[in-house]
Amino acid sequence: MLSELNKSDIGLLTFQCNICSTINRVPVNSLNRETPSCSKCASTVRMRGMIHALSVALYQKSLPINEFPLSSEIRGIGMSDWDTYANALANRVSYVNTYYHKEPKLDITDIKDRDESTLDFILTTDVFEHVLAPCSRAFENSYKLLKPGGHLVMSVPYSLENEDNQEHFSDLHDFKIVEKNNRRVLINETSTGNIQEYDNLIFHGGEGDTLEMRLFSEAGLIKNLKDAGFIDIQIMKEPCFEHGVYWRHSWSLPLIARKSKLG
Ligand SMILES: [Zn+2]
Structure with a gap:
């Protein structure tokens, strides 16, 4: 076991990476x-x-x-998870990484072909800010896919300042993203036939469509989880120095939410 902090090296943290098991020594303020x-x-x-x-x-x-x-009894999925931890997880438990654009595919807003109540965990990091509105479907479907007692382990960027989530494109219906004057522009036809154009798009890195659809708030995110049925929502604010998990801010943290054992 590692000591939490090596007192002779103030400001340096020795930690074991919980993904590749390497021991690292880094300035705490570099985390x-x-x-x-x-x-x-x-x-x-x-x-x-x-x-x-x-x-x-x-x-x-x-x-x-x-x-x-x-x-092999513990079953879980990821959503475009980072390959390094996806590969490591698949060696320990029954875990499948899924993708929006390639096999094995999963669109968490549309799970009609999927068996419900089969998963012990769902891992999803910085995905739900990109799913099509209403984002409530992503939370509800995650709940459906989990077994009773299963866990959603997730992160999204969120703000502490706003009460509600801020949807950037609340009337999205039939839309495309096009290049216009060297900028990407979203053109949308609403369900009532109105044409809208948005040019202040925020893209995140990654494959495929990574347009930011919304900015969550902490309160809005917790409401989404509770509305979907989740209980025991735990925002992981505490550091885990042993594994180099230390947050210098109190927003956009990973969280755990559980489906009741009663289903
Ligand atoms: Zn590592």
């Missing part, structure tokens, strides 16, 4: 949600925070992936 900080796998605090949250959800303690008990 950031989106900055690679594992010298071997380049995991970020967000990626390690997701695995920390998953481990707490499944095993009530924080384990590196290679110490997850081997079990």
Whole structure:
């Protein structure tokens, strides 16, 4: 076991990456949600925070992936998860990474072909801000796919300031994104036939459509989860120094939400 902080090196943190198990020593103030900080796998605090949250959800303690008990009984899916942790998870439990644009496909807003109540966990990091409105479908369908007692482990960017989520395109119906004067513009025909044009688009990195559809608020996100039926919603604010999970801010943190054992 590692000591939490090596007191002789103030400001330096020794941690074990919970994704590749490498021991790292880094300045604490270099740890950031989106900055690679594992010298071997380049995991970020967000990626390690997701695995920390998953481990707490499944095993009530924080384990590196290679110490997850081997079990084909535990079933989970990811949504365009980072390959490095997706591959490591698939070696320990029955886990399948899914994609919006390629096989194995999953559109979480439309799960009509999927068996419900089959999953012990769903991992989804920074995806739900991109799904088509209403985003409530993504939460409801996640709930349906989980077994009773199963866990949604998720993150999205969210604000602490707003009461409600802010939908950027609330009337999206038949839309496309086109280039116009070297800028990407969204043109939408609403369900009543009105044409709208938006040019202040925010794209996030990644494959395919990564247009930001909304900015969640913490309160709006919790409401989405509760409305879908989730209980025991736990925002993972506490650090896990042992695994290099330390948040210098209190927004956009991973969270765990549970489906009741009663289903
Ligand atoms: Zn690593």
